[in-house]
Amino acid sequence: MAVARGLRSNLLLVQNILRAQKSGSPSLASNELLRNYATASGSKEMKVKVPLTLFGVSGNYSSALYLSAVKANSLDKVETEINDIVEATKKSPIFSQFIKDLSVPGDTRVKAITDICSAAKFSDITRNFLVVMAENGRLRQLDSIAKRFVELTMAHRKEVKAVVTTVIPLPPDEEKELRETLQDIIGQGKTVKLEQKIDPSILGGLVVEFEQKVLDVSIRTRARQMERFLRVPINFDSI
Known part of the structure; x- marks a missing residue:
């Protein structure tokens, strides 16, 4: 009491x-793969702006994911899927170690992520985004990118x-x-x-x-x- x-x-x-x-009282992509990903989904004529200007690697990737998800009208679904895979890394030490290990060959990372996304029935937006991260060796930054993405979705919803x-x-x-x-x-x-x-x-x-x-x-x-x-x-x- x-x-x-x-x-x-x-x-x-x-x-x-x-x-x-x-x-x-923003620059979105740091390489061609990310630029291609950000513009590949949805109508190219659709004008979309990120609600916050974010910087750094996590800012660039999360902004690219936001643009693609909004263009595909699947922001809520993508947010859920990204949060789900982050939770999976927290619950599985083996999976967490896998995404942080840069010695794993790129094609092995891509195949593993593709299989995981297929088993989880993730959307094409999420799967393609995670594949780009796997190809660029950025899976180890998934948690920080997911947090910045949530910042964008919250700003989107005000x-x-x-x-x-x-x-x-x-x-x-x-x-x-x-x-x-x-x-x-x-x-x-x-x-x-x-x-x-x-x-x-x-x-x-x-x-x-x-x-x-x-x-x-x-x-x-x-x-x-x-x-x-x-x-x-x-x-x-x-x-």
């Missing part, structure tokens, strides 16, 4: 801070991901209050997608992350702040 009451008081503090803050970390799960009514507060901060036209994480190491309180902002009112952080304060020597001449 004490933990729950503390969580409730910290939620109110978070809401007040968030509202106060409110009131105060969703904003917010992560709240607590010691115990937020009760439904408090989760609803926090979601509504964040929605008020973010404004109309976007939808908050709230994700809860449990981390006993924060000791209590809340940590809220959204739109590259972090609001940390955890007991762990407060304790560290107090420790730093206590370590500062007192200047008696100023008293």
